[in-house]
Amino acid sequence: MANRVVVGTQWGDEGKGKIVDLLASSADWVARYSGGANAGHTVKIGSQSFALHLVPSGILAPRARCVIGNGMVLDLPRLFKEIDGLKTNGIDSDGRLFIAASAHLVLPHHKQLEARAEGKRSETDRIGTTMRGIGPAYADKVARRGVRTADLIDPERLRQRITSVMEYWDDLSSGFLTNNGCTVESVLDELMACRDRLVPMLVDPSKLLDDALRLGESILFEGAQGILLDIDFGTYPYVTSSNTTTGSVFTGLGVGPRAVDEVIGVVKAYTTRVGNGPFPSEANDADCDLLREHGNEFGTTTGRSRRCGWLDLVALKYAVRIDGLTHVAITKLDVLDAFDEIPVCVAYELDGERLNDLPLDRSRLGEVTPVYRKIPGWKQPTAGVTDFDELPTAAKDYLKFICDEMGVELLLVSTGPKRDETIFCNRNAEVAPV
Numbered sequence: 001m002a003n004r005v006v007v008g009t010q011w012g013d014e015g016k017g018k019i020v021d022l023l024a025s026s027a028d029w030v031a032r033y034s035g036g037a038n039a040g041h042t043v044k045i046g047s048q049s050f051a052l053h054l055v056p057s058g059i060l061a062p063r064a065r066c067v068i069g070n071g072m073v074l075d076l077p078r079l080f081k082e083i084d085g086l087k088t089n090g091i092d093s094d095g096r097l098f099i100a101a102s103a104h105l106v107l108p109h110h111k112q113l114e115a116r117a118e119g120k121r122s123e124t125d126r127i128g129t130t131m132r133g134i135g136p137a138y139a140d141k142v143a144r145r146g147v148r149t150a151d152l153i154d155p156e157r158l159r160q161r162i163t164s165v166m167e168y169w170d171d172l173s174s175g176f177l178t179n180n181g182c183t184v185e186s187v188l189d190e191l192m193a194c195r196d197r198l199v200p201m202l203v204d205p206s207k208l209l210d211d212a213l214r215l216g217e218s219i220l221f222e223g224a225q226g227i228l229l230d231i232d233f234g235t236y237p238y239v240t241s242s243n244t245t246t247g248s249v250f251t252g253l254g255v256g257p258r259a260v261d262e263v264i265g266v267v268k269a270y271t272t273r274v275g276n277g278p279f280p281s282e283a284n285d286a287d288c289d290l291l292r293e294h295g296n297e298f299g300t301t302t303g304r305s306r307r308c309g310w311l312d313l314v315a316l317k318y319a320v321r322i323d324g325l326t327h328v329a330i331t332k333l334d335v336l337d338a339f340d341e342i343p344v345c346v347a348y349e350l351d352g353e354r355l356n357d358l359p360l361d362r363s364r365l366g367e368v369t370p371v372y373r374k375i376p377g378w379k380q381p382t383a384g385v386t387d388f389d390e391l392p393t394a395a396k397d398y399l400k401f402i403c404d405e406m407g408v409e410l411l412l413v414s415t416g417p418k419r420d421e422t423i424f425c426n427r428n429a430e431v432a433p434v
Helices: 016-024 077-086 108-120 134-144 149-154 155-172 184-202 205-214 248-253 285-295 313-323 331-337 360-365 393-406
Strands: 004-008 029-032 041-043 048-053 065-068 095-102 219-222 262-268 269-274 307-309 327-332 341-350 352-354 370-376 409-414 423-426
Touching: 004 016, 004 313, 016 041, 016 219, 016 262, 016 409, 029 077, 029 205, 048 065, 065 205, 077 184, 077 370, 095 184, 108 134, 108 155, 108 184, 134 205, 149 155, 149 219, 155 184, 205 219, 205 248, 285 307, 285 331, 313 341, 313 393, 327 393, 331 393, 341 393, 370 393
Parallel strands: 004 219, 004 262, 029 065, 029 219, 065 095, 262 327, 327 409
Antiparallel strands: 041 048, 269 307, 341 352, 341 370, 409 423
């Protein structure tokens, strides 16, 4: 069994949760390497729907063991609420979920500071953050004043760490935190309520996964969000606060490059994004509304409606290069059933020149004009189709066009949200049918 990375190739929301769930049936381990509760993966199994934010989607595969990596930032009360919700719905993670001892924590002051900062920005300058405290948590981590899961092992050390970071921010904000009820004692109480459950789950993910590889066990590396939200490679400043690309696997879990055999990029058959920022292939209002309605394009984490548009091959080729994609999984093909023709962005125009890559100055992405190629639609239902040969010819042509342009192999196609609404296109790629 190959060791695979599942990574988002757009602005997130590509359907990675379903793909991870499918591939986890063939994996011994599923390890998530970045992000926090700002990301959301929705997986549908039969009549049940699971919304996961911190727990890897692989937890739904009965034999898979899951790891939360040091590249993530954790809101502990939210994590344990998610774990308890899974158990209520018949998914027991006891003995199957492990947490990096060096993962940083999202603390109450992070959420308050993020809401304060976002509220002070003008409407056009707002990032569109989920208000989950992710940015300030990563800022504390990089500034070397963060609190890590291992700090809960020693309550006195935990108190010292909390006191230090709270004093820093309260001084900087002229008492904003204390004035709003965020005190050392209140934060300590919240964390200590989680301590007894957390500490037995702590591991060194680098050692744990290295041992697994030496035993010949397989690992599925689970990404969150997408490359265009990456702090370095995304549409800065309208990005998340972590690295979302394949490279984050190695720093977010402590494994080396040789641990990865395949990189699977998840591609929605059109494009969406949440929040502010450039979106070259955004559709007009009527088409956006139709895509949103047919695709149920509302955020798993926030419930916000997503901006919708057409496939952007310039951005996807960028993802191929940065992420080192070997395969693609194309999702939500059925959403396009209603269209007579499907525009695909194949290039940009900027200052009278044709661009086949993102502008060097990423801040100018909002100024480009998309160059579209119109692909014939199929106007036939594809929802629930599980055999590639049963797809309309025009739908197969659309898939081939995408893969040919990207220069990668098609692994599978999702034709609906449920596990069994999937076409497995590569029988040699060790995808275990569910």
